[in-house]
Amino acid sequence: QVVLVESGGGLVQAGGSLRLSCAASGRTFSNYAVGWFRQAPGKEREFVAAINYNGGSTAYADSVRGRFTISRDNAKNTVFLQMNSLKPEDTALYYCAGKFSLRFGISRQSSEYAYWGQGTQVTVSS
Numbered sequence: 001q002v003v004l005v006e007s008g009g010g011l012v013q014a015g016g017s018l019r020l021s022c023a024a025s026g027r028t029f030s031n032y033a034v035g036w037f038r039q040a041p042g043k044e045r046e047f048v049a050a051i052n053y054n055g056g057s058t059a060y061a062d063s064v065r066g067r068f069t070i071s072r073d074n075a076k077n078t079v080f081l082q083m084n085s086l087k088p089e090d091t092a093l094y095y096c097a098g099k100f101s102l103r104f105g106i107s108r109q110s111s112e113y114a115y116w117g118q119g120t121q122v123t124v125s126s
Contacts, residue, residue: 022080
């Protein structure tokens with residue numbers, strides 16, 4: 001069992017920045033790939049970014065590439081999502097999710113992630 005807790009969301013103006021954190025407890029965090037997903041009202045959950053178990057591989061949605069950066073600190077059992085140049089369309093509930101995997105590759109499919117946090121709200125005003 002892995003318990004994930006997101007933090008760092010909030011209200012920010014367009015063009016601003018936020019850094020989300022995903023803190024993990026439970027099993028060996030360094031054995032897990034972690035993804036960030038988001039869901040806006042009335043829309044389906046979508047992939048944002050992911051990082052493999054040791055940080056050697058990352059993936060981004062086209063809509064955030066170049067603006068968002070995912071990273072991890074396995075010593076602190078935490079994954080970060082640095083979000084810059086935020087846009088109103090980035091407004092959503094952001095979730096982190098964990099998947100046991102020691103592979104280099106990364107999954108963008110939410111169905112492959114077994115553990116989920118409760119989400120943190122990000123609101124970007126225009």
